[in-house]
């Protein structure tokens with residue numbers, strides 16, 4: 001690289017057009033400072049995840065924590081929301097890709113969650129260019145002219161920007177600090193914060209984040225320490241950062257209050273990240289005698305998903321925090337009116353349930369879904385920015401309800417197996433090609449939904465699931481169905497690599513923690 005690199009930092013990725021602006025010596029020094037301060041604690045917390053998983057595999061049942069009872073019984077609230085994060089009735093999400101970011105910011109949604117996580121394939125180019133796109137979005141200079149000559153610029157009024165860095169389990173292998181790859185969370189957070197925090201404040205906004213895949217309040221506490229360190233380093237007041245935590249692991253559902261408490265003045269709310277949550281339920285109990293039915297049957301209205309979302313709303317409102325709903329995966333179509341109508345109907349029903357339950361806002365995956373989500377939430381909220389006054393004190397959720405994964409009428413079918421195989425293949429191939437969110441069979445698929453598909457296949461094969469027609473799902477039957485599904489996908493780029501990855505994920509005896517960990521070794 002042409003510019004100086006701080007002592008102890010190595011850049012292994014190639015120089016890109018955005019490198020000099022994004023990977024400046026000062027920005028890299030900031031990220032290296034975070035890594036040196038927090039890298040060891042992060043590793044310790046990941047080890048703790050492994051220990052907890054082993055205890056559950058040995059039969060321990062998660063419970064609300066005894067030693068944090070004082071938090072649950074204490075009288076405290078999170079800090080009031082900043083003005084541009086008080087009305088979150090519709091939030092659009094999408095990867096940090098230039099055209100989509102402009103479309104999302106212009107979509108009419110109140111918030112845009114710019115995603116470096118589930119929706120982004122973290123190629124070196126995607127993460128570095130993504131930071132440049134974010135920098136331009138903050139300064140409102142983001143624009144694009146397509147090869148066909150179509151111009152994209154920002155409207156006068158745009159959504160509030162919230163950024164989702166990658167989860168604690170991931171590394172950014174193109175940047176090393178003192179001989180180790182840097183934490184992807186610290187890399188994504190650090191670069192965004194360094195380049196934009198001051199600018200955002202001057203513009204009347206702030207550095208706002210979504211925090212993914214936390215498993216417990218100690219991981220939230222680590223984020224809180226990162227925020228304090230980052231704010232102190234740049235001379236910004238503590239409490240400038242605002243973070244909304246995705247409750248998208250089954251263990252985090254037992255520590256929702258503790259997570260808000262750990263983030264103290266930085267806590268903004270919780271989000272019901274349904275897809276990773278389902279994945280986590282399958283994963284954490286993968287070695288026990290629980291068999292989940294076809295993916296399409298694990299809906300938001302099954303008892304354990306109701307218990308989790310009801311508890312989330314009650315917890316948030318008790319503490320003055322926003323409760324944000326999740327992503328209905330139905331994708332509208334501008335080409336097929338029937339698909340479009342089906343998607344709008346399904347999304348409307350999902351948003352009606354959420355707004356009726358007390359959520360203050362929700363996620364949508366596509367600009368054409370913003371109007372329906374807004375309409376549904378407008379009906380419930382009217383002029384009010386949120387419905388935090390609905391305390392939902394009647395909600396009582398026992399640990400057993402969060403852990404009772406039985407689904408009345410649930411079945412594993414050949415169609416369900418084929419669907420999981422095909423989605424696993426198509427999504428992994430797209431991810432390897434640099435796209436982290438894709439529409440497959442008219443549904444949004446991203447890293448979280450794809451995890452469900454491959455973890456179900458593992459579970460069905462390894463726990464002896466029997467299809468509704470009486471056949472067990474053996475490795476041989478899986479191989480046969482996979483060969484047929486692969487043949488249907490013809491010349492899809494990176495298909496063979498995706499098929500090899502899927503085979504190893506579903507056939508190996510041990511359950512792989514995240515599909516993106518082995519897949520990342522194949523990425524540019």
Ligand SMILES: CC(=O)SCCNC(=O)CCNC(=O)[C@H](O)C(C)(C)COP(=O)(O)OP(=O)(O)OC[C@H]1O[C@@H](n2cnc3c(N)ncnc32)[C@H](O)[C@@H]1OP(=O)(O)O
Pocket residue numbers: 092093094095099100101103104115118119275276327331332333334364365366367437438439443444445446448449
């Ligand atoms: C489990 C979770 O974590 S959920 C959150 C993470 N997942 C996501 O954020 C997924 C977000 N959604 C998407 O990525 C996309 O909607 C997809 C990939 C599912 C479908 O995208 P496409 O196939 O491009 O959809 P389609 O062709 O209908 O797009 C029409 C237009 O809408 C735009 N668009 C579609 N989705 C989005 C979005 N989320 N944000 C902004 N613009 C979007 C397209 O760029 C296109 O714009 P153009 O007309 O200017 O060319």
Ligand SMILES: O=CC(=O)O
Pocket residue numbers: 118246248272273274275276277326327448
């Ligand atoms: O990140 C959201 C989810 O559903 O997973």
Ligand SMILES: [Mg+2]
Pocket residue numbers: 118212246248273275276448
């Ligand atoms: Mg997720």
